Amino acid sequence: MALLSSKIILTDRFDETFETLKKEFDDAIFHRIDTEDFLVEHAKEAVEKAYLTSDREKVIVLSAKRFTPIAQNKLLKILEEPPSKIHFILMTPTKSGLLTTIRSRLPIDDRGSAKESVEIGLDLERLDLARLFAFLQSNRRIDAKKGAMLAEALGKEAMNSGRYRLDDAMLETFAQSLRLLDMGSPPNFVLTRLALKLLERKR
Numbered sequence: 339m340a341l342l343s344s345k346i347i348l349t350d351r352f353d354e355t356f357e358t359l360k361k362e363f364d365d366a367i368f369h370r371i372d373t374e375d376f377l378v379e380h381a382k383e384a385v386e387k388a389y390l391t392s393d394r395e396k397v398i399v400l401s402a403k404r405f406t407p408i409a410q411n412k413l414l415k416i417l418e419e420p421p422s423k424i425h426f427i428l429m430t431p432t433k434s435g436l437l438t439t440i441r442s443r444l445p446i447d448d449r450g451s452a453k454e455s456v457e458i459g460l461d462l463e464r465l466d467l468a469r470l471f472a473f474l475q476s477n478r479r480i481d482a483k484k485g486a487m488l489a490e491a492l493g494k495e496a497m498n499s500g501r502y503r504l505d506d507a508m509l510e511t512f513a514q515s516l517r518l519l520d521m522g523s524p525p526n527f528v529l530t531r532l533a534l535k536l537l538e539r540k541r
Contacts, residue, residue, distance in 0.1 A: 342363050344417065344420065346433065348447070352372060356401065359397065359399065363397060367397070370398075372401045373401075375402060378406070378409050380402075380409060384398055385416050396423060397425045398424065404517060405428070405430060407510075432516070434489075434490065434509065434516060435517075462501065462502070477525075480526070480529075489516060490516070501540060504539070
């Protein structure tokens with residue numbers, strides 16, 4: 339059997355990935371909490387399941403599109419010091435929605451997404467107000483799905499460029515942008531807010 343350990347899996351194919359995990363670790367006991375939004379009550383349930391004793395390895399799978407910051411904070415201690423034979427696997431589409439304190443505790447396994455890729459059409463190395471305005475104008479009629487893809491692509495390219503100060507506050511801005519899009523905020527407004535904050539952090 340493959341080495342069993344706690345981790346973060348980046349994917350939007352939750353059911354398929356869960357079935358794969360059960361086949362990979364067929365000697366382990368699995369518990370899964372699957373929800374759109376991972377809330378405090380889900381974190382409490384996960385902790386309770388972790389403290390149920392077992393002679394076998396136990397995997398607690400937490401799959402959600404969004405993990406609220408308060409719920410993530412509730413998981414910090416048990417992720418750092420899990421009970422014996424307990425392993426946590428967090429499944430979510432993007433790491434931008436996870437706190438840096440969570441990401442620092444668990445390795446990340448990027449298993450890809452069923453979503454199509456997107457080109458942002460913006461040179462972050464030469465980003466200025468004029469280029470930013472042109473980018474926003476060209477994306478003024480996009481829907482929430484395209485907005486989320488652009489926000490994620492902006493974050494990835496900003497990290498890869500090394501030209502931006504991506505502190506915890508900026509990472510939370512990326513995560514908040516995705517949450518706003520999920521809640522129905524106008525995509526152009528969300529992208530404008532995100533891009534302006536990113537421009538402020540250009541080195």
